Amino acid sequence: MSKKTKLVAAIVIVAASFAVYGVKDHLQEPKTTTPATTQTQSQVVSAQQDLAQLNYEGTQTIEINQNNPTFTKEDLSTANGPWEKFGDLDHLNRATDAEALLNKKLMPTEKRGEISSVTPTGWHNKKINGQYLFNRSHLIGYQLTGQNANWKNLITGTRQLNSPEMLRFEMDIKYYLEKSNKNYVRYSVVPVFRGDELLARGVHMMAQSIGNDDIHFNVYIFNVQEGVNLNYADGTSTIGTKSQSSTSLTSSTASPEKEYVDSSGKGLIKGSKSGVYHLPGSKYYDNTTNPRAWFKTIDEAKKAGYRAAK
Incomplete structure (x- = not known):
């Protein structure tokens, strides 16, 4: 945890x-x-x-x-x-x-x-x-x-x-x-x-x-x-902005380096055959049933040539 x-x-x-x-x-x-x-x-x-x-x-x-x-x-x-x-x-x-x-x-x-x-x-x-x-x-x-x-x-x-x-x-x-x-x-x-x-x-x-x-x-x-x-x-x-918003985060939740992993440390970000990466919980995540690659961080997916879903 x-x-x-x-x-x-x-x-x-x-x-x-x-x-x-x-x-x-x-x-x-x-x-x-x-x-x-x-x-x-x-x-x-x-x-x-x-x-x-x-x-x-x-x-x-x-x-x-x-x-x-x-x-x-x-x-x-x-x-x-x-x-x-x-x-x-x-x-x-x-x-x-x-x-x-x-x-x-x-x-x-x-x-x-x-x-x-x-x-x-x-x-x-x-x-x-x-x-x-x-x-x-x-x-x-x-x-x-x-x-x-x-x-x-x-x-x-x-x-x-x-x-x-x-x-x-x-x-x-x-x-x-x-x-x-x-x-x-x-x-x-x-x-x-x-x-x-x-x-x-x-x-x-x-x-x-x-x-x-x-x-x-x-x-x-x-x-x-x-x-x-x-x-x-x-x-x-x-x-809002971080200084204005009572609900803005000060942590690195959405940062490119944040890890998305399961309990075994395996990556949860899916890299599709079309070159798009999908984060857990995103619109097309569950529809990507046969991913080409798995990643732990957004930065890792981008370095592999994958882009964010539109």
């Missing part, structure tokens, strides 16, 4: 310590659950409210509870086999939560279909420098359960939230599940909204592999995009 992911930002600790510790308290409360329910609705809402008070201060992914997931023994039971559950849309039509006990049996065997029929709340998309600002972001990634045009499983997420931030956790789980039919992962993803805002402030993700710690994380990822001012009330946006 990257250094960025391992940090709980000092600013978050100082300026929002009450919220962070409030979240930890809620997530550590004893829970009475069925195999298909991680938290009661009141606990989910309370944890969301605490996380929603956090403001982005330059570190997009922060750890919660020292990166330790808070599933109970009952949550981790495999007695009923793999399952998935999605919370109902709320009164504003917002997705609420997604829970699953993942296993290879749930993974899709067919090519991913179209999801443009779904318009999650806060959807005001536009192109910035030739790339779309927003993605229809799956709470549980398609590669894990095959859920696609499911309104309960999709939120409006920035390109940066979707990839590389959420994707790198999802791909670690995917590769782990593919290793054995006996591998299980308990998974929880909750979008976090502040009040009645239509655009999520971020997503809270927890995962724990059953019987070992091969998959083990508890993180909160801010829904931000470098150089863009986001209006979370309705999802509209304006172009």
